[in-house]
Amino acid sequence: MKRWLPAPLLSVGLLALWLMLNRSLSPGNLLLGVVVAVVLPVLAAPLRPPGPVVRRxxxxxxxxxxxxxxxxxxxxxxxxxxxxxxxxxxxxxxxxxxxxxxxxxxxxxxxxxxxxxxxxxxxxxxxxxxxxxxxxxxxxxxxxxxxxxxxxxxxxxxxxxxx
Known part of the structure; x- marks a missing residue:
């Protein structure tokens, strides 16, 4: 799952942003929004720094x-x-x-x-x-x-x- 959705919150945010910018919930916009929300975090994963380790x-x-x-x-x-x-x-x-x-x-x-x-x-x-x-x-x-x-x-x- 982590391979396809390395940053689930980022994917949800991208999908929401895509739909708000297009002002449409048509099937085509939903499909394209899902593609963007899944593909962009996968492509950007190598660029993301490792997360912090919180000790306390x-x-x-x-x-x-x-x-x-x-x-x-x-x-x-x-x-x-x-x-x-x-x-x-x-x-x-x-x-x-x-x-x-x-x-x-x-x-x-x-x-x-x-x-x-x-x-x-x-x-x-x-x-x-x-x-x-x-x-x-x-x-x-x-x-x-x-x-x-x-x-x-x-x-x-x-x-x-x-x-």
């Missing part, structure tokens, strides 16, 4: 909850910073964070986490993946404290979850 699913759930909470709290802090910007402009900075992560999936997850947290922007990853350049909206304190906070809250759990 409970830790992953806790990380998702932590990120959700941080999104809300950071959103509030950014709103405060914008509202008081005339009186006290935010101390925006670029921060270089040394990384221990090397796993492609973990780095992608870290990039997504950084992207959804208001006030942080992933700017650049060093070619050897040893450093990350972040832009922080408001960093009035020491960079070392922020770096330790970032690594503790996001990088270390990802090191445990994705080897």
């Amino acid at each position: 699913p409970l830790r992953l759930l806790l990380l998702v909850l932590r990120v959700g909470g941080d999104v809300v709290l950071s959103g509030i802090e950014v709103v405060r910073g914008v509202l008081r910007a005339r009186r006290a402009p935010p101390a925006s900075r670029f921060v270089v964070v040394p990384l221990d992560l090397r796993n492609d999936h973990a780095l992608a997850a870290l990039a997504m986490i950084t992207a959804v947290i208001p006030g942080t922007v992933w700017c650049e990853l060093a070619p050897d993946r040893s450093r990350l350049l972040l832009h922080v909206f408001d960093l009035p304190g020491d960079e070392a404290v922020f770096i330790d906070h970032y690594k503790t809250r996001y990088e270390r759990p990802l090191l445990e979850i994705l080897p």
